[in-house]
Amino acid sequence: MASQEAEAMFTSQVEISQLVLGFVDSMALKCAVELRLADIINSHGRPISLSQIASGINSPSADISYLARIMRYLVRKEIFTAHPPSDGGETLFGLNQKSRLLTHDSEGSLTSLIIMQLNPLLLESCHRLSQCITEGGSAFSKAHGCELWDLASRNPVVNRDFNETMVCTSKIMMRALLSHYKDGFNNIRSLVDVAGGIGRNVAEVVRAYPLIKGINLDLPHVVATAPTYEGVSHVAGNMFETIPNADAIFMKWILHDWTDESCVEILRNCKKAIPEKTGKLIIVDIVLHADYHRDPLDDMRMAMDLVMLAVTSGGKERTEQEWKKLLKEGGFPRYKIIKIPALESIIEAYPE
Numbered sequence: 001m002a003s004q005e006a007e008a009m010f011t012s013q014v015e016i017s018q019l020v021l022g023f024v025d026s027m028a029l030k031c032a033v034e035l036r037l038a039d040i041i042n043s044h045g046r047p048i049s050l051s052q053i054a055s056g057i058n059s060p061s062a063d064i065s066y067l068a069r070i071m072r073y074l075v076r077k078e079i080f081t082a083h084p085p086s087d088g089g090e091t092l093f094g095l096n097q098k099s100r101l102l103t104h105d106s107e108g109s110l111t112s113l114i115i116m117q118l119n120p121l122l123l124e125s126c127h128r129l130s131q132c133i134t135e136g137g138s139a140f141s142k143a144h145g146c147e148l149w150d151l152a153s154r155n156p157v158v159n160r161d162f163n164e165t166m167v168c169t170s171k172i173m174m175r176a177l178l179s180h181y182k183d184g185f186n187n188i189r190s191l192v193d194v195a196g197g198i199g200r201n202v203a204e205v206v207r208a209y210p211l212i213k214g215i216n217l218d219l220p221h222v223v224a225t226a227p228t229y230e231g232v233s234h235v236a237g238n239m240f241e242t243i244p245n246a247d248a249i250f251m252k253w254i255l256h257d258w259t260d261e262s263c264v265e266i267l268r269n270c271k272k273a274i275p276e277k278t279g280k281l282i283i284v285d286i287v288l289h290a291d292y293h294r295d296p297l298d299d300m301r302m303a304m305d306l307v308m309l310a311v312t313s314g315g316k317e318r319t320e321q322e323w324k325k326l327l328k329e330g331g332f333p334r335y336k337i338i339k340i341p342a343l344e345s346i347i348e349a350y351p352e
Helices: 001-019 021-036 037-044 051-055 062-076 113-118 120-126 128-135 137-146 148-154 156-180 200-208 260-273 297-311 322-329
Strands: 080-083 092-095 190-194 215-219 232-236 247-254 279-283 334-339 344-351
Touching: 001 021, 021 062, 021 080, 021 113, 037 051, 051 062, 062 080, 080 137, 113 156, 120 137, 120 247, 120 297, 128 137, 128 297, 137 200, 137 297, 148 156, 156 200, 190 200, 190 260, 200 215, 200 232, 247 260, 260 322, 322 334, 322 344
Parallel strands: 190 215, 190 247, 215 232, 247 279
Antiparallel strands: 080 092, 279 344, 334 344
8 A cells, every 4th residue: 555655646746747847848849949940950851960950050159969958858749850870870850740830931830929928028927826816916017017018019029029929829720710610701791800910810801701891900009010901901999999880890819818897898899889780799719618628628728828817917718608798798698609620719799
């Protein structure tokens, strides 16, 4: 019995240690992106040696012994492939499906997400979670003296990185949305993307449905950097003040940034902007399951909830019951949830 207890204790210690060392995975990924290791390998079009990778790094004094340790770890994590020599030569390192997502210019590249999510500014707020519990308030403001949106409005680099991250993470999700929500945009002639960033998402919808007039609403400093898209007009404004009139409203990853009270305010402005009889609200956000061990993606959905805790002032991911209550208070008593192959679901809501 003592032996079984000791074995169980050791297993628990290992599992806790794995959680503690989880940051190593993130930092190794960030290192690979910063050094453009996947791009270097990809430029050769075949697996290459450590010395060839090192020669592609933009540094005359690249330390190949350190590089070897990073590559060994990333191969262990199945990010890169390793091909041992058959003739006594050097091991060759290649790309797989995961590492191709680390190339900067590839379709579906996640480099912007990695750089932004692992930015010290965001990580610093994660160190304040216990302080939030004991004192209340926003983790990000405790770390930096202001909210993320305020920082982005006066820091062009943060604003650029945030917008690029939104574009990066939207590509896969929008592909899933457009392929699994084909009938959802029928009979819509005008669509407002509320807090739509630089307008990439509504532009994707308009490209698939050319009869739709797209309107991208966001803050002045955001739309100031927005490119021109055919069929899309950019409007500088504030969703807490007024939303342009349209047949339907689209909101992706917006309401999870805000408190329930702020969400109700946004939803009521949405209701004013669409026809009472035929108007529709299309929300793309995470719907948490109320129980546990139901969906393999729920670990990531719950992790995103803690990200919201760390970087927003009152934002959170919500269960269906929480969404139902929010929508009703905001003037949308009818809704339905449409699942798509993504972390998020589509919540279609109606004003009556």
